[in-house]
Amino acid sequence: MKTRLVHGLSPVAVLLGLIALWWGLSSSGWVSRVFLPSPQATLASLAEGLNLAGRSDGRGELLTFTGQTVQRMLLGWLLASFLGIALGAVIGVSSAARTWVQPMLEFLRPLPASALMPLAISIFGLNPTMVLFVVGFGAMWPVLLATIHGFATVATVLQEMARCLQLSRMAFVWKVGLPNAMPDILAGMRLSMTVSLIVSIVGEMIASQPGLGQAILLAARSFRAADLFAGIVLLGLIGFGSNVLLAAVERRLLRWQKS
Secondary structure, three states: OOOHHHHHHHHHHHHHHHHHHHHHHHHHOOOOOOOOHHHHHHHHHHHOOOOOOOOEEEEEHHHHHHHHHHHHHHHHHHHHHHOOOOOHHHHHHOHHHHHHHHHHHHHHHHOOOOHHHHHHHHHOOOHHHHHHHHHHHHHHHHHHHHHHHHHOOHHHHHHHHHHHHOHHHHHHHHHHHHHHHHHHHHHHHHHHHHHHHHHHHHHHHOOOOOHHHHHHHHHOOOOOOHHHHHHHHHHHHHHHHHOHHHHHHHHHHOOHOOO
């Protein structure tokens, strides 16, 4: 019981220590508040941007920006997950397909999604479709590679059993391959969510699309440090919350592994 309490309080202690260090640096004047606002100023800017105080003077734009970024992140993540699982299943069940396609995947995988933005802009223009395309491309790789690995590592005994039962390729995918690949797929989807958030922010900054990325960029250019840090804190909360939610879903879907 004591060990659990220590493990539970350790992250809180680290967080409080970082906040104390932040407050000390901003209060002592070692770093100008033009570049490093105090935690109080950051929280005040965050509350004002989210309109937590119930103001009616037109404040609360940060809440709108947050909704736009989260929507863009989720759409890109869902697109990436669908394409990654579908393509991964097709490639993973066939050793011949893996042999032919693997070199191309290794060539495309290291390409940063941001490097494709000029190409995407020339094709789609500066619009939400362009950002969604880049987000989907960047976030697809963790799911695609995890799905291929999950299908490629199906035990030989299960493959022989499927052949003895004369299962069709589709039946093998649904009844054998997908359950075997599910742990890898869910792990890839968690990583894909993080990538989706990152690429969404970069896309909003480069393509001037409304969202937290654009709000953070404008705050930095205007030297509004409190607003800048409020946006960064909000991004951290979105990433942390989405990871916790997906981890809970993963534990529930994979509870059969403990039985």
